[in-house]
Amino acid sequence: MSDSDDDIFKKKKPSKKKIEQQQKQKQPQQVEQQPQQLKQELNQPQQQLNIHKNPKVVIYCKVCTFPVEFCSYSKAPQECKEWLKTSFKDLYANLYPEDLKLEQEKQAAQQQPQQEQQQQQQGQPPEKKKKKKVKVTESEMVYIKVKERNRSKFITTLTGLEKHGLDIKEAQKKISKKFGCGSSINEKGDIELQGDLSAELEEWLPKEYPTIKEDMIAIQEK
């Protein structure tokens, strides 16, 4: 990688590649600027108002997609904290000063017990994931496919109902009466419905037939 190669590259294809390169260059700079900005705001909030013509950089959490301040209102605040800790240490110190103190005290006082806790934490989460994945096997899956027929017309096909011991003709009649749509049975034995009913079916199926659970339904759009 030499500088001369890059120059030739730019001259040949200036428009899109250039912009991408510039953006890549910008990103690390922005990350560096952020802590400085924060400090400035803390010291001089009034002067900041005049500089707002340039876009302000806000860091978003990768776990919950909120701005970093709002992480405590997300669904999994603990994961957000750990992510912040690894990627932006300065911000973490700013936002959670109490946590830092607590951790430092812990580390100083009880190094051994913490290691045990970490081992326990590492042991717990994989077990939960395994349980969820084991429950649903492929032979139980119900697939909902949405196909676009025109710009605004759709066909949804339901496959996999017979695996749950349901009579397809009865189910077809029930669905077409419930949603008021035309329906037919395919050559392969699938139910075809007029219109895009993916969202409604996802809610309605587990209520009507308790053997089908929400995890077993998969929506595929084409």
Place this chain on the structure above:
Amino acid sequence: MFKKLEDLSKPTLLSKTGVKELKQSFNDQYPFFKEIEDEVFPKKANIQSFKLRSEYKVEIVQVDKDYICFTKEDLVIPHLKLVHKFPDLLIKQQVDAGAIKHILSGSDVLAPGLISQGGQLNPAQKGQVVGIYGEGKENAMGIGIMTANSDDIKKDPKGHAIQLVHHLGDALWQLSFK
């Protein structure tokens, strides 16, 4: 308003007149927009729009794969990311710390949250688009439309004050992170 966004149509290119009208309506609503116009709409940008199939007259506008704003009836409402970049675009209203949780789950702003300690009510007229800020937080967390004049709210602090249109964590927000 954006609880579910499943019925999003395919993107279509906005025509030149469409872009002109958009800029015009931006200029009418937000006086600060003049200074940042070139940054929001670069000259050779690829401007696309999405339409919702079922609900009202809503159109979502995308510039170079960044969601910029959406239109609702006659109003143009910026996306929250745009407000984060240019905080002076909207009038700021601040609510107290107790209300943040409810607004993030999609409820409207009620008048007591603006009047009480920690809240801040800046002058705004009925029907204006405002940014909603939280006590002790630096960035906006929601965008709403005033349902009454600020003077009336001060006189009689009861009931709904701001109708929430777009907030952190709703479907439109999640779209921009896919």
